[in-house]
Amino acid sequence: MSARLRWRKFVSNFMLGLTGVCALVSVGVLFLILGYLLYNGGTSVNWDFFTKLPKPVGETGGGMANAIMGSAKLLLAASLIGVPIGFFGGIYLSEFSGSFTASIVRYAADLLNGVPSIVIGIFAYSVVVLPFKHFSTLAGAFALGIMMIPITLRSTEEFLKAVPRNLREGSMALGASKWKTITSVVVPAAYRGILTSILLALARVAGETAPLLFTAFGNRYWSNGWTQPTSSLPVMIFNYAVSPYEDWHRQAWAAGLVLLGLILIINIVARTILSRGIAVPRS
Amino acid sequence: MQAPSKAGLSVNIASTGVTKGESHAALPMRMTISHLNFFYGTKQILFDVSLGIADKRVTALIGPSGCGKSTLLRTLDRMHETVTTARLEGEILLDGQNIMAQDVTQLRRRVGMVFQRPNPFPKSIFENVAYGPRINGFKGPIAEVVEKSLRNAALWDEVKDHLHKSAYELSGGQQQRLCIARALAVEPEVLLLDEPASALDPISTAKIEELLVELKNLTTIAIVTHNMQQAARISDFTAFLLTGQLIEFSPTPHLFTTPTDPRTEAYITGRFG
Numbered sequence: 001m002s003a004r005l006r007w008r009k010f011v012s013n014f015m016l017g018l019t020g021v022c023a024l025v026s027v028g029v030l031f032l033i034l035g036y037l038l039y040n041g042g043t044s045v046n047w048d049f050f051t052k053l054p055k056p057v058g059e060t061g062g063g064m065a066n067a068i069m070g071s072a073k074l075l076l077a078a079s080l081i082g083v084p085i086g087f088f089g090g091i092y093l094s095e096f097s098g099s100f101t102a103s104i105v106r107y108a109a110d111l112l113n114g115v116p117s118i119v120i121g122i123f124a125y126s127v128v129v130l131p132f133k134h135f136s137t138l139a140g141a142f143a144l145g146i147m148m149i150p151i152t153l154r155s156t157e158e159f160l161k162a163v164p165r166n167l168r169e170g171s172m173a174l175g176a177s178k179w180k181t182i183t184s185v186v187v188p189a190a191y192r193g194i195l196t197s198i199l200l201a202l203a204r205v206a207g208e209t210a211p212l213l214f215t216a217f218g219n220r221y222w223s224n225g226w227t228q229p230t231s232s233l234p235v236m237i238f239n240y241a242v243s244p245y246e247d248w249h250r251q252a253w254a255a256g257l258v259l260l261g262l263i264l265i266i267n268i269v270a271r272t273i274l275s276r277g278i279a280v281p282r283s
Numbered sequence: 284m285q286a287p288s289k290a291g292l293s294v295n296i297a298s299t300g301v302t303k304g305e306s307h308a309a310l311p312m313r314m315t316i317s318h319l320n321f322f323y324g325t326k327q328i329l330f331d332v333s334l335g336i337a338d339k340r341v342t343a344l345i346g347p348s349g350c351g352k353s354t355l356l357r358t359l360d361r362m363h364e365t366v367t368t369a370r371l372e373g374e375i376l377l378d379g380q381n382i383m384a385q386d387v388t389q390l391r392r393r394v395g396m397v398f399q400r401p402n403p404f405p406k407s408i409f410e411n412v413a414y415g416p417r418i419n420g421f422k423g424p425i426a427e428v429v430e431k432s433l434r435n436a437a438l439w440d441e442v443k444d445h446l447h448k449s450a451y452e453l454s455g456g457q458q459q460r461l462c463i464a465r466a467l468a469v470e471p472e473v474l475l476l477d478e479p480a481s482a483l484d485p486i487s488t489a490k491i492e493e494l495l496v497e498l499k500n501l502t503t504i505a506i507v508t509h510n511m512q513q514a515a516r517i518s519d520f521t522a523f524l525l526t527g528q529l530i531e532f533s534p535t536p537h538l539f540t541t542p543t544d545p546r547t548e549a550y551i552t553g554r555f556g
Contacts (some may be wrong), residue, residue, distance in 0.1 A: 167404060170404065173362065174419075174469055188405065
């Protein structure tokens with residue numbers, strides 16, 4: 001074996017090893033975080049955590065029922081704002097707009113997707129919180145809703161575009177109008193993909209803290225309706241983690257674990273939806 | 284269905300019982316195409332094509348790839364309009380009325396189409412057939428329409444016990460017959476088929492061909508095929524197209540045994556194509 005060939009074999013094996021290690025590290029990080037959360041938070045997740053309000057400083061125990069409820073309300077309202085706009089916008093992009101308009105909107109959506117979440121928070125603060133003169137669930141939902149728009153829009157567009165042309169022609173050949181074809185053939189053929197990406201968008205904004213800091217703000221008690229400040233899991237984690245109290249640190253870990261569990265469940269549901277039902281064969 | 288040799292074509296025609304040498308001029312026309320010129324952008328695809336589609340007969344369009352036969356078929360239900368650069372001149376009549384002046388969805392209810400590749404919707408077998416009547420506001424007993432259409436498409440016996448299974452669980456040939464059933468469910472006056480058997484195996488092809496011969500009692504059929512034997516087996520009239528021009532249009536037995544144009548003869552004897 002010549003020296004050159006030996007060298008080439010060495011480089012080949014070295015690079016193969018390197019890529020393998022990098023792959024391992026990326027998976028490892030996730031499991032490290034999971035393990036760390038379980039270790040620190042696992043013991044603090046109990047029934048009280050899900051059912052009780054936070055205790056005043058100095059008293060141990062209590063839970064984060066209000067934060068869990070607040071996160072749920074925020075995500076619900078955010079979906080009601082972000083999903084319809086993204087969904088119908090995606091239909092327009094995929095089915096109606098010319099390629100020039102589509103490229104502009106697509107580019108804008110990608111930019112919006114890249115706007116730092118804290119900036120979206122400031123925006124929501126100035127257009128919702130300031131005019132109404134107080135923090136509210138709605139302001140938080142508005143910020144999160146904006147973040148859901150580009151993800152929903154782009155994925156709706158992509159999944160609708162993936163529906164084969166011959167399905168549309170099959171429908172139109174039966175005398176269906178374009179709109180009828182979209183609502184009864186194209187969207188049903190793509191809905192699993194669209195639903196999955198909506199869930200993934202939801203999972204993504206579920207963990208956002210920055211846009212909520214000065215919109216939904218926070219609340220030690222149950223929120224008094226949609227126009228009042230509300231607690232939420234990410235903001236609770238932030239506040240508790242930076243506090244000087246040992247018991248609060250413990251609860252922050254627990255909240256982190258619950259939040260991660262929630263996101264994991266959304267992801268699993270999304271993937272289950274994607275793998276069931278009648279799939280359109282790719283042609 | 285044996286594959287006939289080119290020389291054996293005439294014998295084969297006789298054995299399939301296709302009407303022999305019927306005069307085209309004496310028949311009532313369901314559709315009439317006159318002086319059709321067709322363009323994609325600036326590229327002209329069809330040149331001055333004039334042709335009649337006889338009522339309750341099978342008309343075949345044959346010719347080599349790129350001759351414009353599919354384009355011609357797609358103008359008959361205005362499917363060409365899905366391409367924005369498409370433009371046409373000339374006149375196409377359905378029952379004496381210009382199809383360009385009609386509402387396109389109304390037209391497509393009267394002129395159905397089956398495509399080259401089976402394209403069932405991602406729905407159940409039942410829902411696939413029920414789709415056409417439903418979107419056209421059918422309020423009666425939908426199950427009867429579905430059964431009748433599936434029977435007419437010779438598929439009922441194979442699927443009657445699992446109507447609510449996904450259409451994708453059927454074989455390719457069954458899927459194509461499902462698409463025919465779907466088209467028949469809206470009771471079209473004309474059924475257009477764009478190489479409906481080209482993606483299928485020989486047995487499925489034979490079933491589709493048998494079916495089409497049956498169907499001409501119900502409806503008028505225009506079929507594009509690149510398979511000359513298929514045209515010979517099932518059609519009453521055959522149009523031969525070459526580079527966008529209609530070279531010859533005759534009763535099928537006539538076109539395949541005694542073609543008048545030397546180019547037709549060259550094509551059907553396999554000298555090109």
